[in-house]
Structure formats: C-alpha cells, structure tokens
Amino acid sequence: MSGYAVRDGAARRFGFVVNVRPEKRAEYLALHRAVWPRVEAAMHENGLRNYSIFIADDTLFGVYDYVGDDYERDMARVQADKTSQEWWAHTGPCQVPFGAVAGVTGWREMELAWHMD
Numbered sequence: 001m002s003g004y005a006v007r008d009g010a011a012r013r014f015g016f017v018v019n020v021r022p023e024k025r026a027e028y029l030a031l032h033r034a035v036w037p038r039v040e041a042a043m044h045e046n047g048l049r050n051y052s053i054f055i056a057d058d059t060l061f062g063v064y065d066y067v068g069d070d071y072e073r074d075m076a077r078v079q080a081d082k083t084s085q086e087w088w089a090h091t092g093p094c095q096v097p098f099g100a101v102a103g104v105t106g107w108r109e110m111e112l113a114w115h116m117d
Contacts, residue, residue: 010067011050013063015063015112016061016062016063016110017061017110019095020058020059028095031094036087039083042084043064043078045077046075046078047067048065049065051063051065061110
C-alpha cells in the first residue's frame, strides 16, 4: 500500500471502502459511537492520525493519515494487538466487501483521484 503523501511528505493519506450489512448497520454505528480506548491507542501508537469513517447508505468510507516511517511494520503491530482483534470480531461480521474484487475480504484500499490542501 503506497498511500498518498500529504503536507510535504510528513504524512501519507489512505482511503478505504467496505459495505455494511444492512441488518448490522445500527450495530456497527453503535460500536463506533463508543470505540474502545485501547483500539484507538493501538492505532495512534503506530502512526495513524486523523482517522474518520463516513457512511452513505450501506457503504463505509474510511480515511486516515499515517505519520510513521514503516507502514507495513506498524500495521502488523496493530493487527497483532489483542484488543483490536477482539474489536474486529465485533465489527467484522457487520461488513461485506465493496464491489467484486478477487481476494478482497474486508476493507478495500482506494486510489486517490484528487486532493486539495
């Protein structure tokens, strides 16, 4: 994942998309109204900043900035966090891949089409 460099290379911005199961939409939104502090801490400790998730109908769009120097290493640390794994056990069943792309099982990285500072 390459992301898009913003602010003179100080951060890389990433965008992702996934659908939410219509019958799980309310549950997903309720979970995110009270995100577990350790989940946020794991992301923050590993360089994620300015993280937002938007929803339109049953499609979720997430965007964040990455401020570290080894994205793959830092994302592996987030993946290894036990509390984050438990969180995903709750949020994962609420999601279904966006579009028909072979091998994609969750959030799908989007390509930046335009950016303005």
